[in-house]
Amino acid sequence: MRFLFVHGTGVRREGYDPLFELVARELRARFPDADVVPCYWGDEHGATLSAGGASIPGFAGLPMGAPGSLDGQPGHAGQADPADWPDWPEAPDRADGGWTLLLVDPLCELRVLAELPTEDDGFGIPGAHAPGQAVADRLAALASEFAPEVAPEPAPEVAPEPTASPASGPAAGPAAAGTPAADELATLLAATALAAHLPAALRRLAAAEEFAEACEQAVDAAAAAELTAATARALTAELLAAAGPRALCTADERDRLAELLADRLGGTARGPLGRAAGVLGRLGMRVGGQRLLERRRGALTVGATPALGDILRYQARGGPLRAYLAERIAAAPGPTVVIGHSLGGIALVDCLALAAADRGVPPDLRLLVTVGSQAPFLHELGALNGLEPGSGLPSGFPDWLNIYDPGDLLGYRAAPVFPGDPRVTDHEVSSRQPFPYCHSAYFKLPALYDRIAAALAAAPTTPATAPAALAATPTTPATAPTTRTPAAGPTGGAGPADATAPEDGG
Numbered sequence: 151m152r153f154l155f156v157h158g159t160g161v162r163r164e165g166y167d168p169l170f171e172l173v174a175r176e177l178r179a180r181f182p183d184a185d186v187v188p189c190y191w192g193d194e195h196g197a198t199l200s201a202g203g204a205s206i207p208g209f210a211g212l213p214m215g216a217p218g219s220l221d222g223q224p225g226h227a228g229q230a231d232p233a234d235w236p237d238w239p240e241a242p243d244r245a246d247g248g249w250t251l252l253l254v255d256p257l258c259e260l261r262v263l264a265e266l267p268t269e270d271d272g273f274g275i276p277g278a279h280a281p282g283q284a285v286a287d288r289l290a291a292l293a294s295e296f297a298p299e300v301a302p303e304p305a306p307e308v309a310p311e312p313t314a315s316p317a318s319g320p321a322a323g324p325a326a327a328g329t330p331a332a333d334e335l336a337t338l339l340a341a342t343a344l345a346a347h348l349p350a351a352l353r354r355l356a357a358a359e360e361f362a363e364a365c366e367q368a369v370d371a372a373a374a375a376e377l378t379a380a381t382a383r384a385l386t387a388e389l390l391a392a393a394g395p396r397a398l399c400t401a402d403e404r405d406r407l408a409e410l411l412a413d414r415l416g417g418t419a420r421g422p423l424g425r426a427a428g429v430l431g432r433l434g435m436r437v438g439g440q441r442l443l444e445r446r447r448g449a450l451t452v453g454a455t456p457a458l459g460d461i462l463r464y465q466a467r468g469g470p471l472r473a474y475l476a477e478r479i480a481a482a483p484g485p486t487v488v489i490g491h492s493l494g495g496i497a498l499v500d501c502l503a504l505a506a507a508d509r510g511v512p513p514d515l516r517l518l519v520t521v522g523s524q525a526p527f528l529h530e531l532g533a534l535n536g537l538e539p540g541s542g543l544p545s546g547f548p549d550w551l552n553i554y555d556p557g558d559l560l561g562y563r564a565a566p567v568f569p570g571d572p573r574v575t576d577h578e579v580s581s582r583q584p585f586p587y588c589h590s591a592y593f594k595l596p597a598l599y600d601r602i603a604a605a606l607a608a609a610p611t612t613p614a615t616a617p618a619a620l621a622a623t624p625t626t627p628a629t630a631p632t633t634r635t636p637a638a639g640p641t642g643g644a645g646p647a648d649a650t651a652p653e654d655g656g
Contacts, residue, residue, distance in 0.1 A: 256385075381411075386408040522553070
C-alpha cells in the first residue's frame with residue numbers, strides 16, 4: 151500500500167520534514183509494508199512576497215535573504231520574529247484551564263501575581279533565600295542546563311571526589327537531569343517539535359520583568375507554590391507561541407509538559423492559581439486598537455504571508471500544483487491512499503474531481519483522506535475549482551474520508567455537502583487544543599490513523615460509484631454519515647465525559 155502525504159498551507163521544508171516523519175511512523179505502525187511517500191510543494195508552488203513587502207504602507211521591506219523570500223529574518227526560517235507574530239484568534243470555549251489567554255499572553259498569570267499585594271511578616275530566616283528567589287534560582291539552573299553546548303576547556307587532572315550520597319547530591323532536588331522525569335521531558339519536547347525553542351524561551355522568561363516582580367512578591371510557601379505553577383505554565387505557553395502552528399502538541403501533551411517543567415522548578419503545575427484567575431478577566435479585555443495594528447502591520451502581513459498567500463495563490467493559479475499532484479499520484483502502480491491536510495486536501499479534491507470528469511482517476515486509488523480541510527466549505531461557496539457550483543461528485547471519484555475537529559475553525563464537514571453519496575464519510579476527532587494549534591495537532595492523534603485503517607479494511611477493492619443522477623445534480627439533504635472519536639484523556643483514551651461516544655464506524 152502506498153500512502154502519499156500532501157501538506158497544507160503555509161508549510162515549508164523545515165516544518166514538513168518532521169511532520170512527514172511523524173505521519174510515516176504512525177502509518178507504518180499500522181501498515182508495516184506501507185510505502186509512505188512525501189509530496190512537498192511549498193517551495194515551488196507556495197507564495198512569497200516577490201517585492202519583499204514593498205506594497206505594505208510603513209514597512210521597510212525584507213532587507214535580508216533573497217527577494218520575495220521570508221528567509222533570513224529574525225526568528226525561525228521562513229517566519230517573522232515570534233515577538234512580532236500576530237495574536238492568534240481567541241479559542242473556542244472548549245479550551246480550558248486559562249490556556250486561551252496564556253497562548254495569547256504567556257506572561258499574563260505572572261503579571262497578575264506581580265501586581266497582587268502581599269503581607270511580609272518580617273520574620274524571615276537571616277541568610278535564607280526567599281521562596282520566590284528559590285524559584286528564580288531553579289529557573290536559572292534550568293536555563294543553564296538547556297543552554298547551547300559549548301566545548302569545555304580541558305580541566306586539570308585532580309583526584310576524584312567521594313561520591314555524594316543520594317540525600318546530599320544534586321539529584322535529590324526536583325527531577326535532576328538524567329532522571330526518568332528529565333528523560334520524559336526531553337522526549338516530550340522532541341515529540342511536540344518544541345525542543346529547539348526551549349533555550350530561547352527560558353532566557354526570555356528568566357529576563358522578563360514580570361517574572362522578577364512575581365518572584366519578589368512570593369514571600370511565603372503558598373505564594374511560591376502559586377509562582378511555580380504560573381512559571382511552568384508561562385514557559386509552556388512561551389514554547390507554543392514560539393513554535394506557532396508548527397507545534398505538534400495536543401492538550402494532554404501541553405498539560406503534561408507544564409507538569410514536568412513545574413517538577414523541575416520544585417513544585418507542581420496543578421498548584422493554586424486562584425488569586426491570578428480572579429483578575430485574568432481584566433487582562434483579557436486589553437485590546438491593542440487601531441494604532442497597534444498600524445504599527446504591527448508589516449509584521450502581521452509578513453507572518454501571515456505563507457499561510458494566507460498560499461491559499462490566494464492556489465485559488466488564482468492552482469493549475470501547476472494540481473498537475474504536480476496528478477503526476478505524483480500516477481508515479482507508481484499499486485494500491486494508493488492520498489492524504490491531504492488543509493489546502494492540500496482542497497488541491498486533492500480539485501485534482502481528483504477534474505480527473506474523474508476527464509480521463510478518470512488511477513484505478514488503484516483506494517482512498518482520499520482530507521484532514522482539517524476547507525474543500526466542503528469552498529464547494530458550498532461555489533469556489534472549488536474542480537466542481538461546478540451545486541454539483542455532486544463525478545462518477546469515478548474515489549471513496550473520501552474527511553476528518554475534522556470541531557474546534558478547528560479551518561476544518562469542515564463534507565458529508566452534508568454531498569448528501570446521499572456513499573463515498574463520502576466524515577469523522578470527528580478532538581485534540582482539545584484551541585485554534586490554531588488544533589489545526590496542526592491532528593497528526594498526533596492515534597484516532598486519525600486508526601480511522602484510516604478502518605476505512606481501508608471496510609472499503610471494497612474498487613471505489614464505489616455514485617448514481618449518474620447523483621453525480622450530475624445536487625440531491626435533497628439526507629442524514630450524513632459521521633463517526634466520532636472520543637476526546638483523548640490523559641492516557642490517550644476516552645475521557646470520562648466521552649464514555650458514551652459511539653465507536654468508530656466503517
